[in-house]
Amino acid sequence: MLEQHLAALPIILPLIAAPIALILGRSVLSWGFATLVSGLAFLLSWQLLSAALSEGVISYAVGGWAPPWGIELRVDAANAFVLLAVTAISTLVLVYSKHSIEKEVKATNHTLFYTAHLLCLAGLSGILITGDAFNLFVFLEISSLATYTLVSLASDRRCLTAAFRYLVMGTIGATFILIGVGLLYMKTGTLNMLDLAERIDLYDSSRTINTGLAFIMVGVSIKLALFPLHMWLPPAYTHAPSAVSAFLASTATKVAVYVMIRFIFTVFGIDHVFVDMGMGIILMVLAVVAIFKCSYMATVQSNVKTVLAYSSVAQIGYMILGLSLVSVSGLMASMIHIFNHALMKGALFMAVGAVFYRVGSVEIKDFAGLGRKMPLTMAAFTIAGLSIIGVPLTVGFVSKWYLVSAALEQDQWLVAAFVLVGSLFAVMYIGRVIEAAYFQKLPESRSSEDIKEVSWLMLVPMWVLVIANIYFGIDTSLTTEAANSASEWLFQTNNMLENKVMEGEVLEGHAIEEKAQEVSS
Amino acid sequence: MSFILDYYNYWIVVFLMMAGFYIVISANNLVKKIVGLNIFQTSVFMLYISMGKVTGGTAPIVAEGVTQYSNPLPHVLILTAIVVGVATTAVGLALVVRIKRAYGTVEENEFDNKDDVI
């Protein structure tokens, strides 16, 4: 029973749990319940990843209707890998959020917070797993609505304008995706992604398809905060409650990056996107500009959460850069960085949230002297910060290593140099915080205040992530294996798709399913 | 002529979409922004419904003596999308109400000045 429904359960579980969490009503109860559910989802996605690694593709037809008539869930190594990161971070953040939320969110809204968190998790899992272009839009909207709610729950009034800006930009992005999917549907008559891929090639140079591609790309770029469309992100991550920043920074944009990868590799095909449309160079330029501009912006901010938010936009630049190299190793670097960046940013935002919990502010000047008062928190911040910079023995180094070697593989010396210069900026913005924490004295006004280490409920998830940062930095076998098979799989599908269509055949998976359909009817 | 007959519908729909889009990105008042979002989305719905139409067809409800039905799938998608639209509108307007209470204004340029922008 469990095996049979493994692909659907990571979506269904949080989806059903959200209304139950609302009914439970009490803050502690819904917290415990949400954490439990998220943990279960993590175990399921672990199972799912190992199943996907051994079996290849798992397809699940919701409602028993064969695709393309019904909605198909499709799990492969790539999305199972991202799903694992999302559910892991979600669980850790939920454990962490109990105290953090008590400080930052009104008591009456705690239950709503956990409900919204579960809804967001369900939406993100749905986006990752679904194999249907319109279903993706529906889950995108579930996660987005939950996200706007989560961002607006903070007590500072600026979170409201940040959430509103996010809502407007997010809705424009979603509507662009809707237009794009509509244009594809108009030309092909199907919504199933695999089926779309087969049929798009029949209309290779159609202006309608190309416009659809452009609209989907722009819509997804808004959602993933690609450089000129990133303006919603820094305010949203700065003013959201710390637990929300930690969750969103390490999951939401990553899922959007995966959506972009999925559309490029499994729907449109690399030849079409990169060769015919010339998107590769556009993406590469935008990514490089994002790395520079936003890393620079991060160095001049005074609010540490804003620093981290701009750093996130820059890190998204690295992911897009790997993708735009159009090679197995480039894509693999992107996939690894999706996973690793989730670990680093989660830990950093959690540490900053802990500081907010004790100090009540996250301006850089308020970090002065905290190294002695909150040693564990600041140690976590330092290690995760070193990881962002890319110091050896951390995951950040692994990401950069693969990215640089992927660039060098194609003799893109300039790109490799850009990546390394980006790290210098990271040294500056992380260094400012660490300098304040360890080398400045605690201001006189604060010395009387009782600033001490936060409780273990906040420290444990933070340190789990920090240890993961080091562990996956030393033993890279799990991440590289998963990312490698994910990217190889993506390239295989892509090649298979192009070859098969050239030979005039249909893809195997669906051919079998169609046969089964004939037999059953 | 047949070219125009084939596409006039889509062109007007594109114009409507862009009118809505323009309201969203140019309006200074947040309520008007939400109105613009709604117009933008409603026009996209029209794009979908237009492609589902079959000339001479009828509504996709089985009736005797009818052989040509319009395509039901876009209708289903748009039913879902309308619901998504109203959900977004409700949350957006709730944010507007809170912004009014927190800042005393719903004009974008006015509350931007009240906080240091990042």
Added chain:
Amino acid sequence: MDFLDIVSSILLLAGVFFGLSGAVGLFRFPDFFTRIHAASVTDSIAAILIIGGLLLQTSFDLNTAKLVFILLFLLVTSPTASHALAKSARHGGLLTLAESSPQDKQESAK
């Protein structure tokens, strides 16, 4: 073109005429109360005539019943809506043209 069709067309045309005149009135009349008067013409007589005309077009089946229900519903709700509007305006202190004397007008114009 049998007899019913002709009657139906006449009813529809009359309904359209009243609807249009109501719309013109809505734009041309000088103040709130006269405008609401024009609007209620559209609501009542135009609706009756148009639905009456449509009734004659049906073959007296389920659609006829639905139209009758719509007519009844409109006959109850639209006068109520007009009434509520006018009363609220009155409540809020809005004066009719006759009540607001020319002198007041000149003052408010300043």
Added chain:
Amino acid sequence: MAEFIDLVLLAMLAMLALTALRIIFLKDLFAVVMLFGIYSFLSALIFLNLDAVDVAFTEASVGAGISTVLMLVTLAMTGRKEKQSTHSSLLPLFVVLVTGAALIYGTLDMPPFGHPDNPVHQHVAPRYIEESPKEVGLPNMVTSVLASYRGFDTLGETVVVFSAVIGVLSLLGVRRKKKKDLESGLETHRVLHVVAKNIIPLVILFALYVQFHGDFGPGGGFQAGVIAAAAFILYALVLGLPKAFAVVGPRFLQWMAAAGVLLYASVGLYSMYKGGQFLDYNQLAADPIAGQHYGIIIIELGVGITVFAVMLNIFYAFGSQAERSNVQ
């Protein structure tokens, strides 16, 4: 005949374009919102003209109904004048022109409007049209596709509505007031009272009709939920929020909203338990057609309950805010 229909469509599209243009330049937000209501109704007419009866029904009840009401309540709190904008309108205009040009470029290879040989009508859709009356057993194909073939989308849609109420409640909250706290409702409108009290039961009856007739004609859980919510909104408007709270309280509505989603999902879980896939209604009864029928009735009920509870609760939240700002 075809030429005539085209003219009607063209006229309505032209009216839409005029409405949209007017909205761009108007500064009076009350008029903007009313024009949006008109825009929505006109779109509903166009949907009707293009054979999308269910969509027209929904657009009229949601776009022109609920959305407009919510916008009006918001305006009551935020003021009705838009101030002069200071930012330049050149950049937005440029963005819009580029986007529009891209879309027009995209239309050039589109299949012609209304042609039965278009790819849209070839690949997936014929099965819905030809087989769904046999496979699912309902005359309304939209309901078949909505509730069965793409039932997962509809579950998602119900959850989206549920997320909306989570968002609105966390932002606004529903304040329970003591009765007679303040003069609310339209106490002095005697006529309105009488008419409303007589109409509300009829509206609820109509909602039930739409709910259960959705399998055969236009309608279904979503439209029914909105109509039922409208009946209660009327009640709340005429008699005041405190009295409406006494009939269905916000807390109860919160549970109802959750219960609707759970009802829907439990159908899916039950079909999993019976050995099928999630939401496979064939498993619900020995006869697949009967199973489909039960499944669709139950999930439509779930959708109806959630939508009713959510829409009413959202109205409560906005309404209690508006009363609060009136008191201040």
